Amino acid sequence: MIAIEELKFDENGLIPAIVVDAITKEVLTLAYMNRESLAISMERGLTCFWSRSREEIWLKGETSGNYQHIVSITADCDNDALVVMVEKDGPACHTGTESCFTKPVYESDELHAFSLENLMQMLIGRKLEKKEGSYTTYLFEKGIDKILKKVGEESTEVIIAAKSDDKKETVYEIADLAYHIMVMMIEMGISLEDVHKELASRHVIDHKVKQEKMTS
Numbered sequence: 001m002i003a004i005e006e007l008k009f010d011e012n013g014l015i016p017a018i019v020v021d022a023i024t025k026e027v028l029t030l031a032y033m034n035r036e037s038l039a040i041s042m043e044r045g046l047t048c049f050w051s052r053s054r055e056e057i058w059l060k061g062e063t064s065g066n067y068q069h070i071v072s073i074t075a076d077c078d079n080d081a082l083v084v085m086v087e088k089d090g091p092a093c094h095t096g097t098e099s100c101f102t103k104p105v106y107e108s109d110e111l112h113a114f115s116l117e118n119l120m121q122m123l124i125g126r127k128l129e130k131k132e133g134s135y136t137t138y139l140f141e142k143g144i145d146k147i148l149k150k151v152g153e154e155s156t157e158v159i160i161a162a163k164s165d166d167k168k169e170t171v172y173e174i175a176d177l178a179y180h181i182m183v184m185m186i187e188m189g190i191s192l193e194d195v196h197k198e199l200a201s202r203h204v205i206d207h208k209v210k211q212e213k214m215t216s
Contacts, residue, residue, distance in 0.1 A: 004035060008080040014050055015082060019092065021099075022071040022085040023196045024117040028092035029100040031060075033082070038073075045070050047084060066090030116182075116192055123186055139183050147187055150180045 009015050014032040021028055031049040033041065037057045040048040047060040047068040061067030068086040075082055093100040126136035139147050154177040161170040185191070 002075060002079065004038060006079055007038075007075060007082075008078065009035065010080075014052075015080060017047075017049065017073075017082040017084050019047060019068065019084045019086055021092075022087050023193050024115065026099055026115075026117070027101055028068075028086070028088070028098070038082075041070060041084075042073070047086060061089060064090065064094075066092070068092070119179075120182060120186070120192055123182055127186055136183060139180075140187065144184075144187055147180065147184050151177070151184055154180050 007015055013034045015034075015038070017031050017033050019028045019031060020026065031047075032052060033048070034050045034057075037048040037050050040057070040059070044059075047070060049058055049060065050056075051058050059067075067089045068084075069088070071085040071087060073082055073084050091098050093102075123136055125131075126134050127140045130137050130141070139150065154173065157173040158170065158177050161173045185195075
């Protein structure tokens with residue numbers, strides 16, 4: 001851990017803070033902190049920034065209720081910029097969008113960003129729009145029994161591939177299983193955040209168990 005005194009603030013006493021969703025890894029906003037707002041952020045566990053337009057400290061969510069709970073703060077190699085990982089209570093942008101970064105400037109024709117969150121949104125779209133010829137839409141139309149049958153089949157395929165010690169095939173089957181599980185999640189109203197929170201709670205329990213074993 002480095003101290004606040006080791007960070008390099010600019011001539012105005014500010015340091016840029018890139019805020020990132022700890023669950024989806026989406027960049028939410030770019031804001032600025034001074035020493036005081038950074039200290040408040042660390043003390044309260046909530047993002048607190050310096051408003052360059054109003055020239056005052058502001059606690060994110062104080063008026064909107066969209067607080068950002070800090071998971072971690074990390075400085076770059078030069079100690080002159082921060083990445084703040086957060087779990088948010090609501091949209092990050094004052095316009096009401098989840099992120100402030102919503103205006104595409106360039107997108108490669110060959111390379112495409114992938115995330116589980118984006119995949120979930122695509123699957124939700126298939127459930128709502130009922131695209132003709134879509135396998136995903138077909139699953140939603142057939143309902144939970146068909147979806148669960150596919151989850152069971154794909155689970156078996158993973159076991160068979162792993163038992164054969166075929167790494168490539170196992171990865172392929174895991175991807176199939178993950179897809180069908182995500183379809184099941186949407187059908188049941190389960191979000192990635194729900195699973196993330198459950199895994200996070202188990203990590204804390206596991207950490208405590210390890211500590212107890214080390215001290216016993």
